[in-house]
Amino acid sequence: MAWANIALLGVGGLLVSVPVLIHFLMQPKPVEVVFPAMRFLKEKQLINRSRNRLRHLLLMLLRCILIGLLVLALAGPSVASQQFGKWLTFGGISFIAAMLGIVLAFSALSGNANKLFNGILATMLAMVVGLAGWYGLKLFDDEDSGQLLGDDGEPVSALVLLDTSPTMQYQQQNETRLTEAAGIAKWIVEQFPVGSQICVASVAGDQPFFSVDGAAAVRRIESLKTSYAPRTIPETLADAWTLVEKSPLQRKEVYVISDLTRAGWAVSGSQAALNRLAEDKGVGVFVVDVGVEDPVDFSLGSLELSTRKVTTNGSIEVSASVNRIGAASQRTVQLTVEKPDTSRPVVRDGKALFPENTWSKTQTIDIRENGQAKTKLEFQESLPPGVYHGKVEIVGSDPLAVNDQQYFTFEVSEPWQALTVSPVGTDATVIRSVIAPQSLGNASFEETSITQQTLSEMKSLDQFQAVFLVDPGPLAEETWQMLEDHVVAGGGLAIFLGHNAAGLNGLPDPSFFNPTARKLLTGSLTVQFHCPDRSTEPFLLSPSGLQHPILAPFRRVSGSIPWYRNPVFTFWGIEPDNNEEEKLPTGTVINFSNFEPALIERQIGLGRVVVMTTPVSEPANLRDRETWNQLRYADMQAWASFVVLHGIARYIVNADSDSLDIKVGQVASLTNDLTRYPDTWAVFSPDPEKPPAKVGTVGGNVSYRFTDTPGHYRLKGALDGPVLRGFSANLDPASIDMTRIEPDELDKVLGAGRYQLAKQKDEITRQQGHARKGREFYPLLMMMLFAAIMIEYLVSNRFYKA
């Protein structure tokens, strides 16, 4: 507790004794009268005299309190804001104790009340006095933690943290939240006394530092821009506070200017610094709310592309959800794809220029109030090979425009060349029907079928991106080697093992045990597994998860995949090789229901091998042997095996390997085949003001980490002519959540009662005053003084009525 005029307390102590003196020296003179019927008065004399004395004492007490309150008010006591409530509680308990004491005194001396009543009163009084004593001791013991920080003119070590997350782009009254926040921050900085240390921080992730002076701090505030990959406020605050708490200045203040949306306040990482801040009650913490109570917004969800890599005659389908906060409305969604322009991007006059011509498609959708609508746009053009950038956006005005568009990038290539190899007598048409269906003229693959004999005569597989070995029979060592070379060079190989691999007594043919074959097969064939009962207990494909890219198409229907429509009766067991020398990445993609592997993948060199332990070429009925499975014969219900086959085909040609769409802030990494692409690239950011950055190939990849702006990132290199690649960076729609943080969540971050919440400048000023000079008791004391005067007036009038 601090006092404005502590000297007055001493004088006041003397003044309080005045009513006592008056009480004894100038007791009121009674009116003298003659009264004959005295004997009726004498009987009550004792009781009434005590009551009278009590009344006088009460009056004296009231007058002492009156003077005491006046002296207290003039002495100007104040306590730290966070202690104010506790002092009020202490005052309240003391008041109750005083009232109980007075009532007990009256009751005891008047003789009217019985002993039980007095006993109850005395017990209550004892309890309340005990409580007041305990609370008082605790309060005085705790008082150091709520020290006051002197007057407004003392230099301050201040942290001004601006929330620069994307939601701060929300416009209200033609002003974004960030602009308003910056205005308030500048105003706050200008208020700081000369000599103050000011750290302006944002959630962009910069290292916190003290500005040279106030003007530098203002310039720093003016330079702050929206952070599309923001850190959370608690994280930033923890880092910045670590700097500010070391300041030698005694007075420290923290200002957090935010729209108080939930995403920005998520607690993550170490809480140690925040706990120190919460415990240091000498630090004034102010949260300035520049948010909007009832926002309205359109937002676009993450894009879902049917494929990231299409062939020249392929099509791409883009779907997304359109979300609405606010009243029902209609909006147009537009898909645009940039037309190829090898002259762009280019820097002119210090500014990057991007292709301007686009294809576009639009769709109008109706969205319910606070609802969601789906949009699906198909794009098909005859495109030359290359990388294409597209964008889906909600057309029209929106207070928060930052989440109205999503970017995508896809690659167009020539159709992949696929070679299907099968022994004579094995029908491999299923592969063709999956990867290059005759009915579609725009298949991603161009398929060539040959026999196993033909394969053994071939010298190279360079012209094929994918080779499918369908139920292979024994192969020569050279053929296995040729297949390995094909994979090592980046080609894809899919092997579907079947009855042709069996030698004597159904055991594997020895040719499958040579080292190259085992390398490609990921291990040694062991025995054939037969299901216990073909009709009731067949094996089923039973993937443990759908994370693998081959299984990606199943993700949308994960709960209703009809695996049971494709029963498997026999498959080859594979004993994995130890693979200790080369440590080739190997994994099981799909298991059977008995946990034996059904589909295994292995990365060898630049290419991939996928081995299926049961064939896909089995006819339904055979005369000389039992069929191994029913994967080939699919109908509308038994589509799962076809989807797996399709996934295998795309996987081995690396159709979806490069992540062409990333989230803002993530590192983009593209495979850089030096046979096709240059070694170094110039990366153009979506921000045309930003100069292109040069990146080189490292480990076969080209990486770029400064993806801090949503949009298209274009890689421009040169071989014989300009070569263009690129990728897109998008905001995570989940990170743009306008939901406001609840007070208890804010309490968890900053500590309950440890911060002052303000919206307007005058509120900030008042809160600053409370934190710096504490909460003054003057108004409260004056009110109590007024009440005491009134009571004294009433009591004295009542007692001395003539």
Added chain:
Amino acid sequence: MSVEKYLKPEVINQIKRLDLRAQFVVKGFLHGLHASPFQGFSVEFSEHRRYAQGDDLKDIDWQVYAKTDKYYVKKFEAETNITGYLVMDLSSSMGYTYQQTLTKFDYAVCLAAALAYLMVQQLDPVGLVTFNDKIRASLAPRSKRTQLANLLTLLSKAKPDGTTDFKQSMQQLAAMLKTRSLIMVFSDFLVDEQETLDALYRIRHGGHDVILFHVLDEAEVTFPFRGLYKMTDPETGDELKIDGDGFRADYVKQIEAFRENLNRECRKSGIDYVPLDTSMQFDKALLGYLLSRRARG
């Protein structure tokens, strides 16, 4: 101007001559009676004394004729004449007034004068006894017209003083009474209650009729004191500092209980009790007397 107003103490207080006071009170009272349920009593009172033709001549009271030159029926006199004693408390407490109008003594004197006037008008012998700690003065009962003047002279000279010894005074009075009499006591009875009652029982036991006119000051009944007071007992000189507000409720309860107790005890022994205070009109007291007299008539 209506004569009823003379029944109000504050009006009577304006009249200084005691004989006029008595006359006004009685006239006012009688005027009221004509229009009251006691009219019959009033007619009997004004007509039954005169001799009328046909009355038995032997019943004529010749003594009255000698005094008044008028014929009165003797038999009537024998049946109705009552010897009355006005017994006035002369203690200093009777001299008390809070409102500075009529003291209790003044009120009692006024009332006694009116009663004396009334009785003399009826040719009832009336006497006077004043007392405080003992009997201070007495006037033997007479029915002569001069008796009224003597009585009023004595009353007007009396001044309240000293303490009360009701028991001894009543003992002395009892010794003075020769014939069956109507004893009308005017006092505030601010003495020991049991002693008062014992003394009154004794007189009553002697065959006398007793009417107690319990005269209190208005302030003694209503206790109008607010705030701090230092009170002095005029008889004992005892002093007491009180807070009027604190005492009032208890006091009023006590005084009511006191009067109620007196009333109850008096009724038990056939004593008429008329509680009065100095703000009350005199007719209540006179009515009390007349009711008592009729009961004996």
